Every structure is written in C-alpha cells, then in structure tokens.
Amino acid sequence: MLELLASVPTKLHHLSFCHQSSPLSDASSTTNLRPCRIKMENIPSAKKLAQVNNLKSIVNNVRQDTAELAVYALSDRRSMRNLSPASRQRNIYLSPEENPSPGPNFNNLMSKSQENSYSKVTDGMTESIISRARPLNTENHGKSSLSNGFRCYLSLNLQCDEMNDPRARPITNTSLDNDFEESLSFNLPSASSNLSEQTPLLQQDIRKRDQNGPVPINDQQDVERQYPTHQGHWSKISDLIESSKIEKFQRFRLIGRPKSWDFQSLWLKSIQTPAQVLPAVTLGLLLNILDALSYGMILFPRGLAPFSKLGPAGISMFYVSCIVSQLVFSCGGSGFKGGVGSEMIEVVPFFHSMAQLILDDMGDGNPSAVVATTLVAYASSSILTGIVFFLIGHFSLGHIVGFIPRHILIGSIGGVGWFLLNTGLEVTAHLDKMEYKTTTLQKLLDPETLLLWLIPLSLAIFQIFTDKKLNFKYYLPAFVMLIPVIFHTVVASFSKLDIPNLRNTGWIFNGSHGEPWWHFYTLYNFSLVNWSSVLKCVPAMFALAFFGILHVPINVPSLAFVIREDNFDIDRELLAHGASNVISGLLGSVQNYLVYTNSVIFIKTGGGSRLAGILLALTTGVFMMTGSSIIGYIPVMMVGVLIFILGIDLLREALWEPRKKLKILEYITVLVIVIVMGIYDFVAGIFVGIGLAFLSLVFQTSRLSAIRAIYSGEVAGSTVRRNPAQSWYLKNVGKQILVFRLTGYLFFGTIASFEKKVCSMIESAASSEQSFRFVVFDFFLVTGIDYSSAEVFGRLNRNMSKKGICLILSGFGGREELQLTLESVGINQSSGVKMFKDLNSALEDCENELLKTLYASQESRNQQTMLVGSLDVPKLPISHLNALVGSYGSPRRSQLRLAAATTLDECPGVAKHLHLKEPLRLILQIFSILTDKK
Structure with missing residues (x-):
C-alpha cells in the first residue's frame, strides 16, 4: 500500500485508462493499477499531492504509537520512573503551508482544538482554562504526539475538576508531570538484579495483576473515562435499572454535598422544571379521573346484587392500578419517558364474565364470600397476565405476538365496543342486565327511563361528529367537564330540582357513604374464598392474558411512530408490563398497560419526561385519598357520555374503517367475533375468531397453487x-x-x-x-x-x-x-x-x-451391418418404419425406437461416420453440423 501511495505522482498522466500501461511509468511501480471512472477534474492538486507524500511517514508514526501502547499495556507504573517514549521527528496532520518545519507543532494544534472544544463555555472560564493549559512543558517527555495529547487532555480535565471542586489540590506543572509519568511508568528489572535465561519476561506482580483482572485506574489516570460495566445473571432485569442507575447516583451524591449547591441549579431542578410539566400533569390527572369514573365504576357488574354497591371500590382499584403502572413506567421500566399507564379497560368484559361465573357457582346466599372470591379472581388474573408478559419479554419473544392475525384483534376491539354500548345502557338506564328481550326494550322506551340514556347517547354522537371538524386536542376533556357544570347550573336554577330527588330518580350517582379509598381491602376475606370457583375462572384468565398481550405490540410501535422514537425495545416494554401487572395483582388491583391515546396527549402537552410521569402518579394518589366524596355529585350522564363515545369509536374502528381493507372472509370473521362477544360470551368470541381465522387461512392458501x-x-x-x-x-x-x-x-x-x-x-x-x-x-x-x-x-x-x-x-x-x-x-x-x-x-x-x-x-444396427457385409439391402421409408415399430411394444418404447431410428438415419454426420474410430468420428460429427462439404 505504501508503494502504491508513493507512486501516485508518477501515474497521474494515465489515471483515466483501465487496461493500458504507460511507457512513462516507473518499472518498479504496480503494473495492474486500475483507477477506472476517475474524471480529470477529480485529480488532486499539487497541494493535495504534497499531503499524500506525507502519508508514508504518518503511517509509520501510527505504527510506532501502536507499539508504544503495546509496551504500556505490559508495563508496571510503579517502577522505571521518568521514562517516556522514544523521541522522534514526526509530521502532524497539517498541510505543508501550515506546518513547513518537520519538527512537532503539537502545542499550537492543541491550543486551537482547545479553543474550539470549549467555545460553549463562558468567556471567563474559557480564558482561564486556555491560559492555564498552554504553558505546559513537553520538552522532557519526548516528541510523541500521543503522549503530549494525553498530557494536555489530562491537564484540562484536572483543571476543570479543580474549578468545580474547591477542595481539590492546586495543580502545577511539576505535579502534573509527576502524575503523568506515574501513569506511564514502566516496570523493568533493575540493573542490580540477577538476570538469566530463566528470568520471566513478565514480572510476578504483573502476572498476579493480570489474573485478578484489569489494572485499577482512578479518574485522573483514565483519561478516556471508560469505566468497566458489570452485568448480573438476569441481564434483562439489570437492563431495566441500568439506564437510570448512574443518574440517580449522581443526584443522591449532589444532595449529600450541600456546598456544591447553587441557587441557579436549585431553581432549575426544584421550581422551573416541575412548573414546566404542570399543564401536562394536570391534563393527565383529568384523564385519569374521567377514566376512573367511567371504567372504574363499571369494574363490577352493578346489575348483580352482590356487586351493586361496589362502584367506589372499583374506582379505588382503578387508581391503584394506574399509580402502580405509572411508577413502573416512569422510574425506568419503559423506554418512553412520557408514557402514561392506566387500567386495561378492555378486560372489563372478562371481569363481568368471571363475576357471573362465580355467582352462578356459589349462589347469592353469601354475598361477602362471592365478593371475596371475585376480588381474588381479579387479582390472580392480573398476576397471571404479568407472568405471561414477563416470560415473553424475558425470552425475547415479543415479535411472535405479531404473528396473531390482525383481524382477530379488530374483531375483539369491536366486541369491546359492543360491550361498552351495552354497559352504557345499563349504567344510564339502570338496567339489571342487558338482555335482548322485549321487556328490556319496553323499559328503555319507558318515559321515565328514555331521557336517562337518550341524552348521553345524543351528546356522545354530537361529540364524535364535531370532533372531526374541531381540530382541538383538549376538546374531549373540555366537553366532558362542561357536562357537570351545565347540569348543576340547571339544577341550581330550578328550585324544584334537588340533589336527593335526582339521586333517587337516577340522574346522579349514590355517594360512597364516607368510605375511604382503602375500603376494598377490607373485602378481601381469604377465609371465605371458594378456591374451586377461582379455578373455574382460569380459562377466562388465560383468554384475558391472551387479549392483553395483543395490545403491547400494537400500542408500543404506534406510540414510537407518533413521538418519533426509533430506539424502542418491545421486549423491554413487555418486561415493564409484566412487573407492573404482577405488582398490581399483589396489591389487590387489576391489569394495566401503556395507554396509547393518553400517552400521546400527555407527551404533546409537555409531559415527555420521567419527572412528569412521577408527578402524575403522585397527584393521582393524592386525589384517590381525598376525592372520593365527590362521587355523590357526579351526573350519571357524564359517565354515560364517556362510555358511549369509546364504544362507538371502537365499533367504528372495527366495522366501518376496515370494510374496504379486509378481504371478504376476514371481514366476515370480524362480524362473527363482534356478534358472538356481544350476544353470547366474550371468551367464546375469541376462540370462535381463532377458529374462523384458521379456516379462512386454509381456504385462502388452498386457492394458491403449489x-x-x-x-x-x-x-x-x-x-x-x-x-x-x-x-x-x-x-x-x-x-x-x-x-x-x-x-x-x-x-x-x-x-x-x-x-x-x-x-x-x-x-x-x-x-x-x-x-x-x-x-x-x-x-x-x-x-x-x-x-x-x-x-x-x-x-x-x-x-x-x-x-x-x-x-x-x-x-x-x-x-x-x-x-x-x-x-x-x-x-x-x-x-x-x-x-x-x-x-x-x-x-x-x-x-x-x-x-x-x-x-x-446403434449397437444393433452396427451388428446388422457387420452381418450383411456388402449386400445391398433396400431401406424402408420412415412412414413404413413408423407402422412397423408401432405394431409391438408400448407407446413410450415405440417412440424411443422411432426417435433412435430417425436420429441414426437423418441426423447429419451420424450414419456415415459409424465405421470410423474415435476420436476421428467425434470430430467429424461435430464439424458436420457446420458445413455440408465432405
């Protein structure tokens, strides 16, 4: 390579030729130089050629630096003091105009790089650093650019540490030289030692140190700051906390050193940064409150007698699940710093199914036992879901979840939408259970019940249609919050309307009667739990876990696409979901997950930090402890509007939007899943969908030809x-x-x-x-x-x-x-x-x-030719031969014999060359097809 670079000036006159060699080129140069596709305007100038000539010396210098580093790795820094790399002349990476002399000019170069590197620092600090770094004396340390570079970089870092830490010792040229020489000292045997052929090249302490691990170095010696990292056996778990470990350690270290505090840092970290995320935290808290009032209230089937008064308990369980997930995601579990965790509202149909199953199995004779068994089933399902999440993430199987057909998920989403519409009618019209009978229709059309569900349904439809025209991200929260304001304004305007009467007629929820937020823990009575009923709910738990794991591979990439986060890890998110669900189940709550919609709103309003997520969890906890008394003043239509809006959106997403995207069989599968989930059973709908998807796959693939x-x-x-x-x-x-x-x-x-x-x-x-x-x-x-x-x-x-x-x-x-x-x-x-x-x-x-x-x-014909000798045997035409061979044998054998006879008779150069010997016969046969001459 060096000879090729050295011969560049002699080959410039023929660079544009690929296969020709110039007679003017040197005989010792490389002969097969093929610089194709080089244009004349790309030929380097004389100034650049001068730089190319220095490449050979530069490469030699790099090799010498490599040799020095190899010696440093085998040396002991505690002996052989004041020994530096050998002095040598070297050319710095500068053009001849910038560095005409062959001597080193490293200090000038470093001073320029220092001025560029620290240009972002304040002017006073920059001048102080540069002035204190320039007077370094490098004459006693040879002329190695690598050594001088380390010394200069070390001086800058030491002086910066001195400015940040007033307790540091003052740095002088002498102390700096001693530190640098100590870091680069050798360990060679002294002159007085007895050397022989058996003396080891590597000393005893070096070998011991190599066996014990790498050479320990402190912050002043490790100029590149490459600290060794240690991983535990469970690398997946360690990866979750490793990202925030260093940052937390530095923060605790800063708190423990009051002398290093300053007013600007305190203002920035304690006042300004939290104040910047307050709008996002407020909006996130509002979304959590609305979701808790809507979906926490229906966590238990209120139409069943044992669960009719468990609305406040469901809200408290919603808050616990929300807080746990938010803390897990915001404290380093999730890769999304502004991710919002909340209860998995899509599991409510499964909960109602399990509650109905337990009630049918145990009866309504002991309501306390039914409630305790149902709560244990809810918490157990959360733990099971978390274990499934954790195992999938731990074994890096997150991509397998994407193999599940998408139209099954679409049908499940539509089933949830149908369920929410039914639940909205049950909540607003105060139905015991949504049954498709004439009695249910008569009750819905009753004048006393008609306005209870018709008004929230109309408001939900109005909000959905106006939301498309009003491109305002706060429109839904503002619309929902205006409902209680307008409602209580109307109530205050008419004296005939009082709160107790409105509660009795179903316009306002009944209060929690002073129940604290932790009241649902008193319902956990393990002595009353019927464990056989819990085991009967295991199929529903697995179906719930299956439905839950479908959301993470969809929500996570969608959220990453919206916020432009390319470095997300689906397995890490699954591990975080597993931890949050297990903790939530152990605390007696239900499933949770990373909510796509709330996360997008939270991040876009300024909550894209972990501090914002932690503050959201804290404010949600404060409201959970103090805000339960307001339930008795919330209008039922407010919750009904939210339920109807989500139900209609999910049905539209499942039935209307994919109508032109899915194939006929896939769309029929979606319809069947929605109908079975809405009318019969939610768990059965999932299995019916899987079976239909399998049949659809077989039918579609069978139409493809193999x-x-x-x-x-x-x-x-x-x-x-x-x-x-x-x-x-x-x-x-x-x-x-x-x-x-x-x-x-x-x-x-x-x-x-x-x-x-x-x-x-x-x-x-x-x-x-x-x-x-x-x-x-x-x-x-x-x-x-x-x-x-x-x-x-x-x-x-x-x-x-x-x-x-x-x-x-x-x-x-x-x-x-x-x-x-x-x-x-x-x-x-x-x-x-x-x-x-x-x-x-x-x-x-x-x-x-x-x-x-x-x-x-051919052999048969040769034998016949030898037998007849020179007799003149008339040759039959091909038509007669065809009739002859067709009189015996199979059609395949007849075709082969006919083709053989035709080939021997009509193929050029075959029959007339049979009497010749090889290789003359082969040569004549080959050339006979090229000419008809003999």
Whole structure:
C-alpha cells in the first residue's frame, strides 16, 4: 500500500485508462493499477499531492504509537520512573503551508482544538482554562504526539475538576508531570538484579495483576473515562435499572454535598422544571379521573346484587392500578419517558364474565364470600397476565405476538365496543342486565327511563361528529367537564330540582357513604374464598392474558411512530408490563398497560419526561385519598357520555374503517367475533375468531397453487454439453420427461389440488398415447411439507409405478428436513424413487436413461451391418418404419425406437461416420453440423 501511495505522482498522466500501461511509468511501480471512472477534474492538486507524500511517514508514526501502547499495556507504573517514549521527528496532520518545519507543532494544534472544544463555555472560564493549559512543558517527555495529547487532555480535565471542586489540590506543572509519568511508568528489572535465561519476561506482580483482572485506574489516570460495566445473571432485569442507575447516583451524591449547591441549579431542578410539566400533569390527572369514573365504576357488574354497591371500590382499584403502572413506567421500566399507564379497560368484559361465573357457582346466599372470591379472581388474573408478559419479554419473544392475525384483534376491539354500548345502557338506564328481550326494550322506551340514556347517547354522537371538524386536542376533556357544570347550573336554577330527588330518580350517582379509598381491602376475606370457583375462572384468565398481550405490540410501535422514537425495545416494554401487572395483582388491583391515546396527549402537552410521569402518579394518589366524596355529585350522564363515545369509536374502528381493507372472509370473521362477544360470551368470541381465522387461512392458501411451473423435457434440459446426435435424439424424445417446479409450504390445504392436477395430466397423456416415462418434482422453492402432503407423494409413487412411470425428486441440497419427512412415509431409494440434490442432476439422469435406447439401437444396427457385409439391402421409408415399430411394444418404447431410428438415419454426420474410430468420428460429427462439404 505504501508503494502504491508513493507512486501516485508518477501515474497521474494515465489515471483515466483501465487496461493500458504507460511507457512513462516507473518499472518498479504496480503494473495492474486500475483507477477506472476517475474524471480529470477529480485529480488532486499539487497541494493535495504534497499531503499524500506525507502519508508514508504518518503511517509509520501510527505504527510506532501502536507499539508504544503495546509496551504500556505490559508495563508496571510503579517502577522505571521518568521514562517516556522514544523521541522522534514526526509530521502532524497539517498541510505543508501550515506546518513547513518537520519538527512537532503539537502545542499550537492543541491550543486551537482547545479553543474550539470549549467555545460553549463562558468567556471567563474559557480564558482561564486556555491560559492555564498552554504553558505546559513537553520538552522532557519526548516528541510523541500521543503522549503530549494525553498530557494536555489530562491537564484540562484536572483543571476543570479543580474549578468545580474547591477542595481539590492546586495543580502545577511539576505535579502534573509527576502524575503523568506515574501513569506511564514502566516496570523493568533493575540493573542490580540477577538476570538469566530463566528470568520471566513478565514480572510476578504483573502476572498476579493480570489474573485478578484489569489494572485499577482512578479518574485522573483514565483519561478516556471508560469505566468497566458489570452485568448480573438476569441481564434483562439489570437492563431495566441500568439506564437510570448512574443518574440517580449522581443526584443522591449532589444532595449529600450541600456546598456544591447553587441557587441557579436549585431553581432549575426544584421550581422551573416541575412548573414546566404542570399543564401536562394536570391534563393527565383529568384523564385519569374521567377514566376512573367511567371504567372504574363499571369494574363490577352493578346489575348483580352482590356487586351493586361496589362502584367506589372499583374506582379505588382503578387508581391503584394506574399509580402502580405509572411508577413502573416512569422510574425506568419503559423506554418512553412520557408514557402514561392506566387500567386495561378492555378486560372489563372478562371481569363481568368471571363475576357471573362465580355467582352462578356459589349462589347469592353469601354475598361477602362471592365478593371475596371475585376480588381474588381479579387479582390472580392480573398476576397471571404479568407472568405471561414477563416470560415473553424475558425470552425475547415479543415479535411472535405479531404473528396473531390482525383481524382477530379488530374483531375483539369491536366486541369491546359492543360491550361498552351495552354497559352504557345499563349504567344510564339502570338496567339489571342487558338482555335482548322485549321487556328490556319496553323499559328503555319507558318515559321515565328514555331521557336517562337518550341524552348521553345524543351528546356522545354530537361529540364524535364535531370532533372531526374541531381540530382541538383538549376538546374531549373540555366537553366532558362542561357536562357537570351545565347540569348543576340547571339544577341550581330550578328550585324544584334537588340533589336527593335526582339521586333517587337516577340522574346522579349514590355517594360512597364516607368510605375511604382503602375500603376494598377490607373485602378481601381469604377465609371465605371458594378456591374451586377461582379455578373455574382460569380459562377466562388465560383468554384475558391472551387479549392483553395483543395490545403491547400494537400500542408500543404506534406510540414510537407518533413521538418519533426509533430506539424502542418491545421486549423491554413487555418486561415493564409484566412487573407492573404482577405488582398490581399483589396489591389487590387489576391489569394495566401503556395507554396509547393518553400517552400521546400527555407527551404533546409537555409531559415527555420521567419527572412528569412521577408527578402524575403522585397527584393521582393524592386525589384517590381525598376525592372520593365527590362521587355523590357526579351526573350519571357524564359517565354515560364517556362510555358511549369509546364504544362507538371502537365499533367504528372495527366495522366501518376496515370494510374496504379486509378481504371478504376476514371481514366476515370480524362480524362473527363482534356478534358472538356481544350476544353470547366474550371468551367464546375469541376462540370462535381463532377458529374462523384458521379456516379462512386454509381456504385462502388452498386457492394458491403449489405448482410454480410445468416444463417438458423438450424445454427443460440439463446443462451437459452433448454431441449433435444425442442432442437431436433428446429433442425428439423430451416429451417423455415431465417437470413440476413446486413452491411454498405444502400442507393439506394445497396438496389436494396439486394431486388432482398431476393425476389429470398423467391420465390425459396416457389416453393420447404420449405417456410420460419420468415425472420430476423439484423441491428447491419448497419451504416445508407436512405429513399429509408427504403421504400424497407416496400415493403418487404407487400409482405411477403401476403405469411404468419413474418418480424423481430433486432440490434436496441442504434440505435434510424435507428428505426426512418424505422418508417417514416410505419414499426412498428402495421404493423406486430417485432423489437428487438439484434439478440439473435429475434431468441429467433422465437423459442418460433415454440415451441408452439410442446406444442400443446403434449397437444393433452396427451388428446388422457387420452381418450383411456388402449386400445391398433396400431401406424402408420412415412412414413404413413408423407402422412397423408401432405394431409391438408400448407407446413410450415405440417412440424411443422411432426417435433412435430417425436420429441414426437423418441426423447429419451420424450414419456415415459409424465405421470410423474415435476420436476421428467425434470430430467429424461435430464439424458436420457446420458445413455440408465432405
């Protein structure tokens, strides 16, 4: 490489040529220089050529620096003081105009780089650092740029540490030189030591130090600040806390050093930063309150007698789940600093199903036992969901969740929307249970009940239609908060309207009667729990966990796309969700997850920091402890509006928006899932959807042909170069070779049409007296095969053997799993099936078998020629020969003999060269096709 760089000036005059060598070039230069596509305007100038000439010396200097570093690694810094790298002349990376002298000019260069590096610091500090760094004396330390660079960088860092820490000792040139020499000192045997052939090159203390680990270095010696990192056995857990460990340690260290405090830092960290996130925290708190009033209130089926008064308990459980998830995500669990955690509202239908199951199993004779068992089932489902989340994240299986068909999730979302509409009617119209009967319709149309549900439903529809036209992110919270304001304003305007009467008629919720937020913990009575009923809820728990894990792979990438966060880890988010759900279940609460909508609103309003998330959790906890008394003044229509809005949005997302995106079968699957979930059962709807998705997949994939292409032997031939006679013959008999190129995954859905196609082609060929002799199946593009498909090939082999057709399989090079699957059903060499690694080998074998007929006919004709001698035997025309060979044998054998006879008679240079010996006969046969001259 150095010789090539040195020869650049001598080769500039022929850089534009690729294959020619200039006679003016030096004989010692490289001869095969091919600088193609170099334009004349890109040829370097004389100034740049001067820099290129210095490359050789620069490379030598770099090699010497590498050698010095290798010596430093083997040296001991506690002996051999005042020894620096060997002095040498070197050229700095400057042009000749900037550095005309060969001597070192490193101090000037470093002073320039220091001024550029610290330009962002205040002017006074910059001048102080530069003035104190310039007078370094480097004459006693050789002229190594690497050594001087370390010394200069070390001086800057030490002086910066001195300015930040007043307790640091003053730095002088002498102390700096001693520190630097100590960090680069050697450990060599002294002159008085006895040296012999057995003296180890590496001293004892060095070997001990190497065995114990790396050489310990302090902050002043480790100029690159590369601290060693240690990982525990559970790397996934350590990764969750490693990101915030250093930052937290530095903060605690700062708190423990009051002398380092200053007013500006206190104002920035304690007042200004929290004040900047207060608007986002306020909005996030408002969203949590609205969600708690809407979905926490319906956490228990209020239409059932044992759960009719558990609305406040559901709100408290909602807050606990929300606070736990927010703290886990904001304290380093999630990669999204402004992520908002909340209760998983989509699990409410599962909770109602479990509550109904427990009530049916235990009866309503002991309401306390029913409530205690239901609470244990709720908390157990949260723990189970967290374990599933944690296992998927720990084993890095987050990408597998994406394999679940999307239309199943869409149908589940639609089922949740249907459920929310039913729940909204139950809450606003005070229905015991939503049943599709005439009695339910009569109660909904009753004049005393009609306005209770019609007003919130109308307001929800109005908000949905106006939200599209008003592009205002605070429109929904403002719209919902105006409902109680207007309601109580109207109540205060009319004296006939009083709060107690409105509670009795169903316009306002009944109060919690002074229950504290922790009252739901008193309902946990493990002595009353019926564990057999809890075990009966396990299928619903697993269905709930299955439905819960579908949201994370969807919400996380969607949130990352909106906030432009490219470095997210789905497995880390799953681990965080697992921790938050397990903790929530242990605290007696329910499932939670990262809410996409709330997170987007929270981040866009200035809450994109972990401090904002922690403050949101704290304010939510404060409101949970102090705000339970306001439930008795909340209008029912306020909660009903929120439930109706979400239900209509989910139904629109599931049924209206994908109507033109999904295929017919997929859309029918979505409709069936929504109807089954809404009318019959939520868990059954998920399993019905999975079954329909499986049937839809089989039906759609079965319509795809497993045959990529079909070739005849006339078109598909091997790559073997054959003589004209053989090529002529193979072209005539190539119809007896049939090649199928298969593709995709062969399973029971696609193999039926494949078998039908193959059998029909064989039967049609046999009926037209043009039967095949070889049928080749190429598996090169096949990704896999199941047992049903393998049995089909066994059946084809048995049918073809009866008809004298040879089955050949190819494309097994490096595909042992396919070959083993076929061998498991008896397809091997002993069954008469030939297997080859590629299609070319299979075709070559077929051609060789066909050529044997040609050679047999040729030998037979040679023997006849030797017997008759010189007798003049009249030759029959081809038409008579065709009738003769057709009178005996099968159509395949007749075609082969006819083709052989035609080849020997009509192929150029075949019949007339039979009496010659090799290699003259081969040469004449080859050249006979090029000319008709003798």
